[in-house]
Amino acid sequence: MTSRENALREAFHGAGRRLTAQRRLIMEVLEESEGHLDAETLHDRVRARNPGISLATVYRTLAVLEDMGRVEKHSLGEDHSHYETVRDAPHYHFSCLGCGRVIEFDAPEVARVIRRLGEQEGVQVTEAHLTLSGYCARCREVRR
């Protein structure tokens, strides 16, 4: 048993949950992938290695992981959600309306906005999404 797996087990156990083969695999695929998977794509990739896993389990696991703070759910303007593992630096998304490509970027300015909102309105911000959309360089070219 790798220490990596042990840490994962601890994380689940600490949250009063169990580490199952399905959950381990889902977490693995999520971490390998470059973020922004939707549930169906994730399900497909997971099934490629373990055909038995159901879409329901994928959704349930995503909910658990979100609850544990290990996964974030994003609404990128489509009719379904995208998921990605939580990393250190907060980051945001641009999605191309032409080809669907997603570009990640950081924006330290957002922290300032959050601070100001807290001061002015007394709110406590727990989540921040900055989602831009438009056309990537390639698609701008095509549209011309």
Added chain:
Amino acid sequence: MTSRENALREAFHGAGRRLTAQRRLIMEVLEESEGHLDAETLHDRVRARNPGISLATVYRTLAVLEDMGRVEKHSLGEDHSHYETVRDAPHYHFSCLGCGRVIEFDAPEVARVIRRLGEQEGVQVTEAHLTLSGYCARCREVRR
């Protein structure tokens, strides 16, 4: 016929569409409301004045208005969308996870982020959503 209504008619006509009683009313209610209506709430308010209007027409009209650039659709983290008329200043949203209250705010910093992304990645941004969530002053109190 007011000049206001005339302008609305022009707007529809210019887009190759017709101004109907339903569309006029839906637009009216949207403009009177303080933004962020979901389709069902909008439908309710519209039906209060014209009971015959269907939810399908509300959705179809919202799509048309969005297409005309007069309405924006927002994903505020819930399982359904919210709509509001487009106003001059761009603005963003904080929504309270406790009570659902939505606070609007401006954030000039976003323009800078967009400019930078354009320079660095060559993208053209056509839409920007900054959506914060957390707890408003009142709900923070309760949770303590």
Added chain:
DNA sequence: TTACCTGCAAAGGGTTTGCACTTTG
């Protein structure tokens, strides 16, 4: 052993659509 977890299939909830009828321009 016993909670917890899974797969399956069915149900949910928001949104869209086919169709016959009505209305706008």
Added chain:
DNA sequence: CAAAGTGCAAACCCTTTGCAGGTAA
């Protein structure tokens, strides 16, 4: 009058859930 719009109900799609059978701890 032709094209566009509407109401209704059914269809859709993503997501959630009830249940009976597994499985981690």
